[in-house]
Amino acid sequence: MNDDKQLENLLRTIDDRPGEDARERALTAALRAFDEVQLEKKSGAASQGSAAPGRPTPEPHSFGRTIMQMLTANTTTQRWLYSGMASAAVLVLGVFIALQLPQNGTRLTPSEPLAEHYDPAAGAGALPAGGRDNVAALRPAPSPLPTAVEMDSALSHDGAAAEKLADSAVLSGLASHAVSGIDPLPRVQQEGRDRFDATVANPVKRVSAEPVSTFSIDVDTASYSFVRRQLNSGVLPQKAAVRLEEMVNYFPYDYPLPTDRSQPFSTHVTVLDSPWKAGNKLVHIGIQGYDVQGAQPRSNLVFLLDVSGSMNSPDKLPLVKQSMALLLERLRPDDSVAIVVYAGAAGTVLEPTPVKDRQKILSALERLQAGGSTAGAAGIQLAYRLAESSFIEEGVNRIILATDGDFNVGIDNPEELTGFVERKRDSGVFLSVLGFGQGNYHDSLMQALAQNGNGVAAYIDTFGEAQKVLVEEATSALFPIATDVKIQVEFNPATVSEYRLLGYETRMLAEEDFNNDAVDAGDIGAGHSVTAIYEITPVGSDSGVYSDSRYQESAGTSGGGDEYGYLKLRYKLPGEDSSRLISQPIGTDVTTTALLLREARFATAVAGFAQLLTGGKYLVDWDYRDALELASANRGDDRFGYRAEFIQLVRRAEVADAM
Amino acid sequence: MRRQYSQKMRAPAPRIPPPASSNNKTGQRQVMSTALNEIIRRAQRGDRDAFARLVEDHYASMFRFACRYCANRQDGEDVTQQACIKLARSLEQFRFESAFSSWLYRLVINTARDMHKSRRPAVSAEFEDIVAADSAETAIYLQQVVAQVDRMGEGFREVLALVIGEGLTHAEAAVILQVRESTVSWRLHEIRKRLSAQGQSGVDP
Known part of the structure; x- marks a missing residue:
């Protein structure tokens, strides 16, 4: 492959013959570290209770490091070996089931x-x-x-064309990029779904800067199965395998069924205090599709x-x-x-x-x-x-x-x-x-x-x-009952200063795509429930991550001081081309039922757990024990034992994480 | 304009571990690895000379790989030195479950990742340091390519360095990165494709 050759040659342009000085320095530094380790081992054996001697940890005062810093000035803090290096966290990513009903017409x-x-x-x-x-x-x-022949030839033709393109374009294009010095946005984000690793968790957003959040629903559950499989074998799952929304949506929730068949699903909004950050609130959006009975x-x-x-x-x-x-x-x-x-x-x-x-x-x-x-x-x-x-x-x-x-x-x-x-x-x-x-x-x-x-x-x-x-x-x-279901929430700057959508990273949509019926989105099947959770920082709370803006007007004048925001849903009935709209305000003072609260809390436990598995950046001190408690307290009927299984998984994760 | 950086090709450097040239595939490797294992065991038991020998034997190949990974010599030296220190601290954890070479690759990768975490690569500030590359332009260009690949996500840069830089097979790289072989293949494909896509949108000088 020619472009490979060019890349290879390019990589080889660095003079990689080791310099004698550098080599000596490295050897000296390594030997010092070695001596230190030996010393530690001895003293560690002598004085019991000293911090795990075998485990390489950062050592701010280590002599070897001091030497090293003197020698290579721009080498700053080091973190020693990941213990993860030894743990073979084998990537487990599965195949998906893509069941699909014909939308005739x-x-x-x-x-x-x-x-x-x-x-x-x-x-x-x-x-x-x-x-x-x-x-x-x-x-x-x-x-x-004949079809196969067609496909094959089309493929090889495309393939060859692609090779050629790559061949001629890679280097020249990059070179011009290098010259112009313009940093293109990493394409990772836009292409979220085409890769499974390194999805970045949705960030906290300022309502003043970006009041509208739009995404497609997701009823996949695959992520939870991978995670379960990994945890059951005693290993923490690879972060990339954890998709929060798929874990949350794995569980059936007892949201009340829609009362009126004119809408294929009912929406339930619950606002509760954030368990992991005092001052923040969680806005919990539950969607419940009706169940088809009889004729299939x-x-x-x-x-x-x-x-x-x-x-x-x-x-x-x-x-x-x-x-x-x-x-x-x-x-x-x-x-x-x-x-x-x-x-x-x-x-x-x-x-x-x-x-x-x-x-x-x-x-x-x-x-x-x-x-x-x-x-x-x-x-x-x-x-x-x-x-x-x-x-x-x-x-x-x-x-x-x-x-x-x-x-x-x-x-x-x-x-x-x-x-x-x-x-x-x-x-x-x-x-x-x-x-x-x-x-x-x-x-x-x-x-x-x-x-x-x-x-x-x-x-x-x-x-x-x-x-x-x-x-x-x-x-x-x-049997899908609604297709291309999109959710859009507009937050009220008068009441909410910051928000963050939990999960759905790979399902984000552009604001304008909400009303564009040509833009594809997820489906809801008969009896499905879908859950989405936002964490919000109300205006006046100091639990946000941004500091106050000096020049931004502090509050919107549009009123609606008793609403956190406005929820809109678009969906199509199977076989239809144009979408329908459901909307409702998210009140600051919603009354809710004990049942909804329980379901929202369980979903929160799962969402928190998923965040713990991916690093828990926003969780402050909330940990597996808290997840366990929250989940156990809100288990509900649990007809199929899924929630009980979840609680076991949290325990397993706690053990695996400690290792 | 199409750029061809056909370099004077240095003889392909041996991969880690380099000592004792071996053509005979299995038999000799067996012998070699028992000798290597013996040295590792001695070093693990605290034999200073054995450890020194280990570092000396593997410095060159670690350094070469670090250069390919970091895309410049200065960083390569830093990473290798740090990796040698890390080797001292973590050699005990080597359990002979994988090839020592794979383990070393991982060690270098982890070291480099850690260092990059604490120090954002300041491409523009380091032009002066890139002394060894054939020309400053090539060096800058190379860093751009690697930065580009780095931005594609976790694990892409590693694949570039291991497969293209070191000439390992997809399977070998997969073992080192602890992913499936097909994942390596896919990443490589992505790298090619995205670099070329980059090319299309760029202005052809």
Whole structure:
């Protein structure tokens, strides 16, 4: 790769032959440190109770360091080795389930420009393309399917073009950037969803500077499953795996159901004192969708299963089989199911079969065995062909892909894949993904797929989770009641000086996108509840992070002194093109019920816990014990035991954190 | 304008650990690593000479990597020195569970990260210090590229230094960074793509 070569050459321009002086200095300093350690070890052994001798900690008076500072003047404070260096916090990021109901009708007409479905936040291009290098070699000979050939050639064409571009543009462009000296904004923020690491927590904002906050709802729950998995194995999760909103939204909340069917969901606003910062308040916004009863639409499902060798572990293929069997339970007898596998070769294991032939489907599932390499095959095209062959108008036509993340299903370029899935979405066939197994970086791709498909994301780590996603929440995962749901809160500068949205970093929208119906956002499924929490600093409280502005007018004159702000929600009914608006003020003095308060407090405990796992920058002294207390006190009915499990997780985290 | 910095290619420097050249893949590495392990064990027990030997043997490769990571020689020296001190303090924690080389890479990376945390890279202020690079312009340019990659997020700069700079395979880099191989591949792809995207928007001089 030519641009790699150029980069490599560039990196090699530094003279990296060690200088003798520097080498001597380093050796001397290292030996002094070594002597110190030996000395400490001896004295540590002698005087018991001295601070853990084996553990490297900052030592302000260490001799070695003094020497070192004298020698290299610009070396300032040092922090010694992360203890984390030893703890192999293996990145666990999973695959998402992107369940998607057909929104039959106008919304899906092919004439509608694709771009309109494309959320700029995710669509801005940078989809993860990991594994491409490795996968390319495995790409099979042109597939017999015409579509596959098309895809492949389109892909390689794009690929080549991209290489060329990169080749010519990288260096010259950067050079000009270097010359002009203009620092472009880091693109990280805008492309939030295309990457899983280093999402920066939403900052505290001044109401005077930015009174309006806009975001898309998120009903994914995958993050909580990763975190649970990590904590259950005794390790703190990697910070990037923790997405606060997904943890909060994992739990069902007992928000009152909407009383009036004219609105698909009810909104509940609760204001409570911030548990971690005296003076601050938490504005808790709970949205509850109605639950569909009775008739569910007919379904035409194609299971696309990864049976490569890597799936051969108890938490993968066997769990996939069990999950699929569970899903069968939820289907109607006249629904249709087909099975396609991919590994060494893609093949149809089961032609579309009505669910009433349960035994036939189950035995086909049972026969599946993991083995062979994951050769990129025409699996996905095959699956789409089958789905199209048994297409049900006015029904659910969906491919369910189960994989451990080796996502080379015929199209190995994620952008191409997302595009392909998106085009197929217009034909009425949707793709859902169930992630299995550990250590899956395709997090980002799944997020993109879920977002482009307006889907729900989940990750199956245990049979219990399969039960939750595929049985208990099947209706919410399968049948959206409102799509493109956006929330916008305008804070009142007369009453609120600062605010901070907890979580939803990857779902932020531009203020103007709120009213733009072409901008995609998250969906709410039947019976779903969604929770968002703001931490606010009321005017007059000294608990804010900003100091007073000398020249800013201290209070707005617009009045509304009894309102913290104004909440607006936009949503579309499935199949509709134009959005509807719900709005309500957030009063400073809202009366609330004991039930709502309990639910808000539990959500707060989860939100606090998620912040602890990511460093707890805003939590002052609030710690795992406080999270435990708050969660235990607000457990409620907890029908499925999720909250009890959460409390266990907090304990585990406390232990893991202490290590 | 297309810039080609074709440098006089120095012979690719050996990766950490460099002692005892070895062509025979496994057999000799085995022998080599037992000798290395012996030195490490002795150093862990408090043998000063063994520790000195360890530092001497690995200084060059640590320094080379630090240079690639920091994108300038001065910082490279500081980081390496600090890493050597850190080595003294944390060698005890090396449990022979991973290759010593991977462990050293991590040590250097962690040191560099810590130092960068306490000291924001002041690119413009350090032009004078970049004495060794072939030209000041190249050096500045290099720092810009690395700063650019650094801004892409955590772990990107490491991938650049390990895969492009050190010529490690994606799998080797993945072990060092304790992420999946595919993550490394993806980051690398992102680096290429974003650098090139940067290029498109830039003004072609």
